[in-house]
Amino acid sequence: MPTALVTGATGLSGNAIVRHLQGLPEWTRVLTLSRSRQVSPHPKITHVTVDLCEASDSIADSVKGQIQGIEYVFYCAYLADPDPDVTFNVNVQMLQTLISVLRRSGALPSLKRIILVTGLKQYGVQLGQPKQPMHEADPWLEGEPWPKNFYYEQQRTLINAAREDGDSWSWVVTYPQDIIGVARGNFMNIATALGLYASVSTSLGQGEIPFPGAKKTYLAFNSWTSARLHAEFCVWAALKPEAGNQGFNVTNGDTESWHNLWPRLVERYGGKIPPVMFPHGDTGSFGDFEAWHSVSQFQPAIVKHEEAIGLKGEFSTRHNEVHQQIDTVKWAQRPEVRAKWEELREEFGLESETWDKATWRFATFLLSREFSCVVSMSKARKFGWTGYVDTWDAFEETFDTLEREGILPPAQKLKRGTHRI
Ligand SMILES: NC(=O)c1ccc[n+]([C@@H]2O[C@H](COP(=O)([O-])OP(=O)(O)OC[C@H]3O[C@@H](n4cnc5c(N)ncnc54)[C@H](OP(=O)(O)O)[C@@H]3O)[C@@H](O)[C@H]2O)c1
Structure with a gap:
C-alpha cells in the first residue's frame, strides 16, 4: 500500500x-x-x-x-x-x-x-x-x-x-x-493559451483563426507530453x-506538427482557416498585427554536437530564431480582444483571472521557434514503458476539462453559434 x-x-x-x-x-x-x-x-x-x-x-x-x-x-x-x-x-x-x-x-x-x-x-x-x-x-x-x-x-x-x-x-x-494539462495561473500553460486564443479569434470579425507563429514552426515536427x-x-x-x-x-509517443493540429483546433472552435495562412511568407506582419522576431544570444544547443556529427562551424544564432506573425502578448492587450474575452467571461461565468494569467510569451516561443523538437522514447520503452497517447486526443481531453472547470469557454457552444454574443 x-x-x-x-x-x-x-x-x-x-x-x-x-x-x-x-x-x-x-x-x-x-x-x-x-x-x-x-x-x-x-x-x-x-x-x-x-x-x-x-x-x-x-x-x-x-x-x-x-x-x-x-x-x-x-x-x-x-x-x-x-x-x-x-x-x-x-x-x-x-x-x-x-x-x-x-x-x-x-x-x-x-x-x-x-x-x-x-x-x-x-x-x-x-x-x-x-x-x-x-x-x-x-x-x-x-x-x-x-x-x-x-x-x-x-x-x-x-x-x-x-x-x-x-x-x-x-x-x-x-x-x-x-505539457498539455490543467492548472490555474501557472507559469507555462500551452493548452489554456491556445483555447483562449481560438475562442476569442473565432468570435471576432470573420472568425478566422490564423496560426500566430512562424511558417517554419508550422511545418516542423514536435513531440508533446x-x-x-x-x-x-x-x-x-x-x-x-x-x-x-x-x-x-x-512524451506522448507520437510525433506531431502544428499543420496537423491547427486545422483540428480551428474545427473544434468552429472557426475558419485563413485562405492564405502566411501572407508575408516566413516572417512579416499579418493584417495590422505586429510581427515579432527574436534571436537568443546563446549558441544553439546543437553546437555541442557539431564536431561529433561532422558539421563543425555550421550552426550560429540564426538557428535560434523565433518569429511570429502575430505577437500574442500584444494581441491579448488589444481593446477589441479584451472586450470579447470579457463578453465570453460574463456569458459563461468564467474565472476572471484566466486572461491575465495566460502565458502568452511561453505560447509564443512554442509556436515560433523555427526548428523541430523531437524526443526519443527508446530508453523508457527498453525499460518496459508502453504508455502512449495521441497528441490531439490529449489536447481535446484537456480542453474538455478546462471548459468543465470554467477556465475556457465551451467550444461546442461557440461552434454552434448558440451563445448570445
Ligand atoms: N509547464 C510545462 O509545459 C512544462 C514543460 C516541460 C517541463 N516543465 C517543468 O516541469 C516542472 C514543474 O513545472 P509545472 O509547469 O508543472 O509547474 P507549475 O504548473 O508552474 O506549478 C508550480 C507548482 O509549484 C508550487 N510552488 C511554487 N513555488 C512554491 C514554493 N515557494 N513553495 C511551495 N510550492 C511552490 C506552486 O504552488 P501554488 O500554485 O499553490 O503557488 C505549484 O503547485 C518544472 O521544472 C518545469 O520547468 C514544465
Missing part, C-alpha cells in the same frame, strides 16, 4: 499526479504541498500549504505528523522569475529544502524514491536548435559558452543526497516536453525497481 508526497501539487504536472493517485486504490495516503492554492478535497489527501523558500525546520514543523511513513516523493514544485539567476537559485534551493525537511522530520526510514520532474531545458531547447531526436545520454550543456541550468543542479542535488543517505532511497528524473500520461509514467517509474537512479524522456 504505497504512500506519496506531491510537491507543487496544484501545478500542471503535480495536479495530474494527484488526480492519478486519487484513482489508484492501492495508493492509500497522499500528502500534497503547495504554496498558495489548494488541492480539491479528497478522502485520501491531506493538503498542507508550505513555502519551500522558507527555512526547512519551520516547514518540518508544519508537516510533522503527516510526513512520517511517506514512501514516494513526486517533486513538481517550480518557481519562475524574470531574472535567470533567481530562477536558478530558488529552484535548487526549494529541492534542497524539501530534502532537508524529509531528513529533519523523520521521514527517511520509510522513503523509497524521489521522482523529480524537469523538462527539455535538459537539452537546451530554450537556447535554439537542439540535436535530435534528444536522448537521455546526450551530454549536459555546462561551462562556457552555456548559461547556468537549474535542472543540472537539481539532479546533482538529488544524486548527492541519495549517496549521503547511504543509498537508502533512489531517484528518477523525468524530462517531459511541452500529456500531463495525465506523464503522471502515469511517474507512478510507473516510482514502482519499477529497474528505473531507480535513471533519467527518462516522457
